[in-house]
Amino acid sequence: MDRDTAEPRVRGFPGERATEWVDRQHRVAAPSTHVYEFVWDPTAPADGPFCTDVDGNVLMDFTCHVGAAPLGYNNPKIMEPMAEFDLVDPLKIAGHDFYVGSGPADDPDFPGPAGLMERLTDITGEYGMDSVFLSNSGAEAVENAIKICYDGGGSYGITFEGAFHGRTLGALSLNRSKQVYRRDFPEVSGIHDVPFCRDRSCDADSCSCGFFAGDTSQLRRMLSEAAGSVAPDEVAYLIMEPIQGEGGYHPPSEAFMTEVAAVCEEYDIALVADEIQSGMGRTGEWWGADHYPIEPDVITAAKGLRVGATISRSDVFPEEEGRLSSTWGAGDILSSMQGALTIDAIQEHDLLANATERGRQFTERVVDADPEPVVDVRGKGLMLALEFDTPEARDAALERAFERGLLTLACGHKTLRVLPPLDVTEREIDLGANLLLDAIAA
DSSP states (O other), X not given: OOTTTOOOBOSOSSOHHHHHHHHHHHHHSOSOOOOOSOOBOTTSOOBBTEEEBTTSOEEEESSHHHHTSTTOBSOHHHHHHHHTSOOOSOOSOOOTTSOOOOSOTTSXXXXXXXXXXXXXXXXXXXXXXXXXXXXXXXXXXXXXXXXXXXXXSOSEEEEETTOOOOSSHHHHTTOOSOXXXXXXXXXXXXXXXXXXXXXXXXXXXXXXXXXXXXXXXXXXXXXXXXXXXXXXXXXXXXXEOSSBSTTTOBOOOHHHHXXXXXXXXXXXXXXXXXXTTTTTTTTSSSSGGGXXXXXXXXXXXXXXXXXXXXXXXXXXXXXXXXXXXXXXXXXXXXXXXXXXXXXXXXXXXXXXXXXXXXXXXXXXHHHHHOOTTEEEXXXXXXXXXXXXXXXXXXXXXXXXXXXXXXXXXXXXXXXXXXXXXXXXXXXXXXXXXXXXXHHHHO
């Protein structure tokens, strides 16, 4: 497959083999969220955003596996460096709690867990972060983030309407998006929520999301000594997605983020930035928080990092051994190497700038076309979204795009999210935008 000339080629979905594979998996798989009936054939040609299914259809994947494959398929920026290493068995070792290395420590033969953690502290250095705990997933990264904050004192947590932080029980307690995620499951007590800004251009006077009300914010009123319902010295953390993901890909306003930062600073509340979707260069900066006047005390990363990571300062992590531990957590040789090489590729190939430029190109292309059922086009970098006037119009556009060989994803109530690879080209953005606009028109 030649990425420079490849285009989607579709004979029909779902094909005979895809149907057989879907049926086979559903015979043994518990009910879950299967996002589309696309069956990737990992033995068939694939490069960047282009991939092949089991029936020979060529598709353009603008989902990057929900952001978990930030450079797409078989990207030489990752594959060529990995090919230099003689991989061994077992690749899955006990992760964070065991040591692995090769060659001199200051010039290792391959970037294992230590190399990955060093890179993570480098790209969070502006926040003074110097310590990392590795885990398997984003939900585990969030669990460890709130655990270390609880360890520092306080029994309350603050989250936001529309939030999604994972599916483990502790993370579920923080979710405020779809009710199906939390219904009938036990929850961590003491979690309070406030509105999340959904008007990226509002200020305190023009706010319509409910966060600002009267002469103050709901967050400040909640913590007010005179009229509040929560004692600020009993709050262990405030957790937020700098740009909400599952809730609808909403970038907040500067006024909202300024107020959150001011309240956290005034009351000395630990701020946890959940960067599982918005981190690792997706928005054109390393972290979504980098766009705003907030100073995270803890960052959670996963998906594009290939592992889960809780990143903070050494004074925030518990000193007591065993307070955090993970015998079979992440940090194994292969995933650590992939995470480290992903960071290297983003830096070496200036992919933060590419994400900014290509995201602007996509947005301008769709805005200029002004498709009738689309009421908003938003995002930062290559974390992009189109909001439709109805859920039905969104679902129809997603299906028509799939029929044309373009993979996209739904989120929120009536929003379509678009996640091209971070090294997506000008040609690929034009191709993907045209396919999507054709799908909307249909």
